Amino acid sequence: MAFFKKNKSLVGLDIGSSSLKAVELTKFKKSYQLSGFAYEPLSPDAVVDGAIMDSPAIAETIKKSFRAAKFKTQAVATGVSGHSVIVKRVVIPAATPDEVEASIQFDAEQYIPFDIAEVNLDYQVVGSGRTGREDGMEVVLVAAKKDKIQNHTNVITRAGRTPEVVDIDAFALQNAFEANYTVNPNAPVALLNIGASLMNINITKGGMPLFIRDVSVGGNQYTDILQKELQLSFQEAEDLKLGKTGGSETEMVQPLLESITEMLIMEVQKTFDFFRETYPSETIGQILISGGTSRMVGLAEKIQETFGYPTEVLDPFKSIAIGPKVDAQKVTSLGPALTVAVGLALRGFDQ
Secondary structure: OOOOOOOOOOEEEEEOOOEEEEEEEEEEOOEEEEEEEEEEEOOOOOEEOOEEOOHHHHHHHHHHHHHHHOOOOOEEEEEEOOOOEEEEEEEEOOOOHHHHHHHHHHHHHHHOOOOHHHEEEEEEEEEEEEEOOEEEEEEEEEEEEHHHHHHHHHHHHHOOOEEEEEEEHHHHHHHHHHHHOOOOOOOOEEEEEEOOOOEEEEEEEOOEEEEEEEEOOOHHHHHHHHHHHHOOOHHHHHHHHOOOOOOOOHHHHHHHHHHHHHHHHHHHHHHHHHHHHHOOOOOOOEEEEEOHHHHOOOHHHHHHHHHOOOEEEOOOOOOOEEOOOOOHHHHHHHHHHHHHHHHHHHHHHOO
16 A cells, blocks of 8 residues: 555545545546535544544445545545654665665655554655755655554445545645645645544645644634533534534633644644744745644634734635535635645646
């Protein structure tokens, strides 16, 4: 199961902890067209921290939603993220691709905090680099635990589809960004995909990921604090969080939501600090936020105000046409929640 595998048309399937998102794209003129999509809420305990807890229920949801969406292709690209995934840029003392291969097979343990027998490993050479006094090759190294990958591939097989590609959510996020926006080769862009229980951060420059980190913070924390403090049901808290309901609690709600936003911003701050230490000469030019939680009122503004970088919500269909058979209104309302699924579907068109 390769992370960097090339293939034909694929359904991009993003199994999140609050919902399942799937996207099918076709080639359209010089870009792409959305030919179908599915979005299904999941019960709160079906997926926890990116791990599928209730395989039969998820398989059934995939089967039902794929049938309703009338996806033509059987092949699926899915993504993994969280604690069992490591992405690192390392400089390996090697002069040729063969030497890189040998060095990684031999030395992978020093870069990866897992038992090598338990992970699938992949890498891509991104340029030359220096380690101490030695010249070498700079490599993006990716490791994901085999059980995490099987967790996803088994549920797709169980749903009667073919798991063709397993990618990393942070890479899919970058794919979606690059398909829709003009990439400035000189200025790093911080991509924040804020889901229900996880935030994927990818600071990318000129088509290359410089810094990737997954953080356990997301939209569920907003819902949890409203449920606890205001004694609400999950659904009531969810509606209140997204500003769908008014009422007497509204003036109590704002400070509660802001306390979670502060926590989220603190994690972004930590990441930016790490980034500055690693790449002291780089300055982030822009922040783009996506994922279901990016729709929180005022979140983009708060991030911009804190860091001073221009911040906006990423539109995964900015340059991708919405096909004639697709409910354009629903796609627009989901918008940034479909970003990772779009990035995964794009893997079918890798050059």
